[in-house]
Amino acid sequence: MAEYPPFAVTVDLVVLTVRADELAVLLVRRGVPPYEGAWALPGGFVGVDEDLPDAAARELAEETGLPEPAGHLEQLGTYGRPGRDPRGRVVTVAWLALLPDLPAPVAGTDAAAAEWVPVAGLGRRRLAFDHDRILADGLERARAKLEYTPLATAFCPAEFTVAQLRTVYETVWGTRLDPRNFHRKVTGTPGFVTPVGRSTEGERGRPAQLFRRGPATLLHPPMLRQQR
């Protein structure tokens, strides 16, 4: 194998959550060159005997401080353009994580602390390396997957109301949805959500039923964004 060019392999994470009616991404501020002081996606090198999903889960746990707190983690894509890292030939396997709004503050064990940054405010801001592109791909993947999978539940706590789920769709898509039609659609799609039997208390308005994520892995029919 010594005859073939050696690469460094890293994992980078696009960690998304919905908090305060905004879609936010977990970013770190780089403390060392290159791109010192710039925002970047959290990530790190893959260990010699470590599988790729394990490396992604390890980094996620390190950055959020929580050992896989429900949520969702999937591979997003791999980026390896020569020159993307000035230190050498680095190929990064990017992962997309969707998490509920974490009550605990995100206190990573890394030197640079991680922060939630609303994606709407990232207009001109440049991320380190090719992380702009990776983040854009992650956002597009998340938006698309809400249509035909029950993945919106990954943004919610274990038990949630239909209105909370609707807020996720509205926040990620940036649209408004009719509460009545959304309710009919969610409760009518087999396996999307299963009622827990209890209701909310102490909130404004009529108490809402609590649901858990259902067994479905694909939505039939899908939740379509407006078309015409």
Next chain:
Amino acid sequence: MAEYPPFAVTVDLVVLTVRADELAVLLVRRGVPPYEGAWALPGGFVGVDEDLPDAAARELAEETGLPEPAGHLEQLGTYGRPGRDPRGRVVTVAWLALLPDLPAPVAGTDAAAAEWVPVAGLGRRRLAFDHDRILADGLERARAKLEYTPLATAFCPAEFTVAQLRTVYETVWGTRLDPRNFHRKVTGTPGFVTPVGRSTEGERGRPAQLFRRGPATLLHPPMLRQQR
């Protein structure tokens, strides 16, 4: 960078086509250990100064003998389980290619010649490395993408009839579709196909209009596989 573990990085290809009403995948027979004599996905090492899409396109051109003959090429996923290659730590970036039935025989420049193998006949056959898993993921990706993208056209020549397109769906999904409803749906979905103005000649039955792939990148509404 010398402090971080070195990896070898390869690209592997899941190249699919529809020929003789069968879904077929391009496989090579390995001529050297490990897995000597076993079927494997075509692939190879990424060059020192080569971007990942370039490496995939290069391998595809080498194996099919054609310089990117239309069709479609997208990243499928990255696989890097320790021990997946007995020679060392190898991470492979897998790509999915969809090609029309090539008139020219597939004569790769590699030592081992490539062959089209119907996926239906691959029941028990084990592929080298973790290529079984990669192939399964590629098939699932292809089947899913036919639903909500116009990617079925990648299996067709530049100009095709509605019936040819229907055969693609029937072959990839393993189902039968009603010709009349399929025709209405394809011609009624904006941007899916655009008429060329000419018709087939010398075929059996009534001549069929020729179409090209339309500008749409997503199908609204999608082509759904039977559900209930």
Next chain:
DNA sequence: CCCTTTTTCGTCATCACGACGATAACCACT
């Protein structure tokens, strides 16, 4: 007790879709 807020249930017109029937336009054969 009334008002506001939010959830949940209905109604209605429209549209997409599955299951067909019917017709059009070619070829092969007599």
Next chain:
DNA sequence: AGTGGTTATCGTCGTGATGACGAAAAAGGG
């Protein structure tokens, strides 16, 4: 030329999903 076979294309009809909306139910706050 005529007939039959084959395939493409157009219509019809009933059903189910969907968007736009009305209305009732169920809480809290004054």
